[in-house]
Amino acid sequence: MSERDVVTVRGLRKTYGKRVVVDGVDLTVAAGEIVGLVGANGAGKTTTVECIQGLRRPDAGVLRVLGYDPVTQAARLRPLVGSQLQDSALPDRLRVAEALDLFATSRGRDGGELLEQFGLAGQRRSVFSSLSGGERQRLFLVLALLNRPRLVILDELTQGLDPAARRNVWAAVRQLHDTGTTVLLVTHEMDEAEALCGRIVVMRAGRVLDAGTPAELVDRHARRATIRFSLPDLPAPLLQEIRQLDGVRDVELSGAQVTVHGDRRIIAHVGAALVRRGSVPEDLGVHVPDLEDALLGLLEREPAVGAPVPAPDELAGGRR
Amino acid sequence: MSTAVGRLARIELRLMTRDPLVLTFVFAFPVVTMLIIGGAFGTAPNPGFDHVNPAHWYVASYLTVVIAATGLVMLPVHLASYRERGVLRRFAAAGFPRWSFAIAQLIAGLVTTVAACGMLLIVAAPVYGIPAMHDWWRVAAALPLGAVAFISLGVLLGSLLPSARSAQAVGLLIFFPSFLLGAGGPPPQVMGSAVRHVAGPLPLTLLTNAVREPWLGLGPATGSLAAVAALAAAATFAAARRMAL
Numbered sequence: 351m352s353e354r355d356v357v358t359v360r361g362l363r364k365t366y367g368k369r370v371v372v373d374g375v376d377l378t379v380a381a382g383e384i385v386g387l388v389g390a391n392g393a394g395k396t397t398t399v400e401c402i403q404g405l406r407r408p409d410a411g412v413l414r415v416l417g418y419d420p421v422t423q424a425a426r427l428r429p430l431v432g433s434q435l436q437d438s439a440l441p442d443r444l445r446v447a448e449a450l451d452l453f454a455t456s457r458g459r460d461g462g463e464l465l466e467q468f469g470l471a472g473q474r475r476s477v478f479s480s481l482s483g484g485e486r487q488r489l490f491l492v493l494a495l496l497n498r499p500r501l502v503i504l505d506e507l508t509q510g511l512d513p514a515a516r517r518n519v520w521a522a523v524r525q526l527h528d529t530g531t532t533v534l535l536v537t538h539e540m541d542e543a544e545a546l547c548g549r550i551v552v553m554r555a556g557r558v559l560d561a562g563t564p565a566e567l568v569d570r571h572a573r574r575a576t577i578r579f580s581l582p583d584l585p586a587p588l589l590q591e592i593r594q595l596d597g598v599r600d601v602e603l604s605g606a607q608v609t610v611h612g613d614r615r616i617i618a619h620v621g622a623a624l625v626r627r628g629s630v631p632e633d634l635g636v637h638v639p640d641l642e643d644a645l646l647g648l649l650e651r652e653p654a655v656g657a658p659v660p661a662p663d664e665l666a667g668g669r670r
Numbered sequence: 671m672s673t674a675v676g677r678l679a680r681i682e683l684r685l686m687t688r689d690p691l692v693l694t695f696v697f698a699f700p701v702v703t704m705l706i707i708g709g710a711f712g713t714a715p716n717p718g719f720d721h722v723n724p725a726h727w728y729v730a731s732y733l734t735v736v737i738a739a740t741g742l743v744m745l746p747v748h749l750a751s752y753r754e755r756g757v758l759r760r761f762a763a764a765g766f767p768r769w770s771f772a773i774a775q776l777i778a779g780l781v782t783t784v785a786a787c788g789m790l791l792i793v794a795a796p797v798y799g800i801p802a803m804h805d806w807w808r809v810a811a812a813l814p815l816g817a818v819a820f821i822s823l824g825v826l827l828g829s830l831l832p833s834a835r836s837a838q839a840v841g842l843l844i845f846f847p848s849f850l851l852g853a854g855g856p857p858p859q860v861m862g863s864a865v866r867h868v869a870g871p872l873p874l875t876l877l878t879n880a881v882r883e884p885w886l887g888l889g890p891a892t893g894s895l896a897a898v899a900a901l902a903a904a905a906t907f908a909a910a911r912r913m914a915l
Binding site: 403405424425428429431433435437438439440441443444448451452453455477490493497 | 678684756757
């Protein structure tokens with residue numbers, strides 16, 4: 351447990367009745383980091399962060415957040431943490447400006463600036479029930495940042511946001527990082543985790559499967575790449591050469607279409623071979639593995655006992 | 671009031687005014703039923719009503735109907751809805767002090783009760799007249815104690831019931847028998863002994879006794895007042911524990 355650690359979790363366990371939701375989770379978040387907690391629905395991510403926030407009492411384990419025990423010192427801890435919760439609401443008839451007044455403490459920032467930043471300045475007098483899903487999410491983010499928190503916990507940050515609003519929110523999270531705020535981000539959007547997080551912790555069935563930078567996870571769990579192209583009269587020597595290239599695992603032929611599977615080195619080798627032979631196809635396409643591929647690779651290799659393997663769209667919330 | 675409790679109480683009261691339907695039951699139901707039943711038995715002193723004017727009997731009884739409607743119907747639905755939708759989790763995560771929400775509800779409930787009782791008396795005065803208060807300090811003690819007891823019961827129900835719908839069902843199920851047996855229905859003198867036995871220990875009966883009897887000079891109702899005080903203490907303790915953020 352280092353002095354730089356903002357969150358330290360050791361052996362966290364939480365059950366609901368007989369169902370074990372979090373099972374021996376270890377997690378460390380250092381000051382200034384953006385750490386992503388990723389995994390399919392039901393992986394135990396939200397319960398883990400709710401224990402970190404002091405909203406749930408763990409059955410076992412040691413938790414320290416900003417030097418406080420979230421269970422016994424919640425009153426001291428909570429004002430230092432900005433939270434954007436997954437399933438929560440405000441009173442239906444509460445206006446946006448009133449929400450800022452209600453949630454602001456003496457350490458509060460200028461709420462007007464935040465509303466401006468998140469495109470809600472025109473909604474000051476709107477009541478909560480009249481806001482769209484995206485506007486509600488942005489308001490929750492404004493409230494999470496209002497009191498200059500030292501740790502920000504964002505659970506399903508961009509759920510319901512359109513692409514432009516997502517980018518806007520991502521920029522705000524990067525700004526937070528630039529000002530030294532520590533962020534713990536819960537998501538099952540892999541592109542979001544890849545774009546924002548310096549380190550990612552992968553959870554499944556209440557356990558941590560692996561952790562590392564996005565590049566490390568991709569490297570460990572998704573080394574493969576796929577190249578597709580069409581050559582109507584594929585010369586046999588070229589095909590033979592491709593099969594023997596370093597890193598190629600498999601070559602599929604379907605009519606004029608060629609699909610080459612292998613590790614990421616094949617992108618360079620196949621491209622070079624095609625250029626050498628003067629056969630550069632018009633439709634050359636390359637699929638480079640990303641974090642989502644890495645996560646799928648990881649989950650396929652380490653299926654949890656009794657847990658179904660999630661569908662890709664469940665992991666990624668649908669690829670955008 | 672810039673404390674967390676002050677901000678919460680102020681917002682809660684403001685939100686109530688924006689949702690008039692929520693207040694209808696607390697403000698309109700007691701007034702309408704008092705006007706109907708208060709005129710049903712005339713104004714001549716009646717042995718069924720301990721030899722007092724039946725209209726005055728009901729005017730002195732109906733302040734407790736306001737209190738019960740606030741505690742048993744309005745608050746449980748309101749709080750269960752907050753819990754169901756995650757509003758309380760948001761308050762908790764935002765660092766509102768542990769007891770702030772329960773205290774804010776108590777304040778908002780008391781203000782609502784005072785306003786609704788005032789309205790009831792304003793309507794009753796020109797129609798039936800306000801009966802003279804024989805033992806005002808006992809009435810003055812019973813009303814706030816009863817309000818605290820029923821508001822705390824409402825907070826407790828709202829914290830225990832899983833949804834706004836179930837809170838409404840359970841709240842009404844408790845309210846209407848209590849109303850008919852303990853405040854707004856027939857006087858105990860005309861009830862059969864079995865019904866009187868059931869009605870006697872109901873919280874609303876005890877509160878109504880503690881208000882009506884000293885008000886109309888029918889007796890001190892010390893036992894009822896003590897029971898209401900005990901209920902207020904127990905319910906407030908339980909509600910504060912359950913509603914801690």
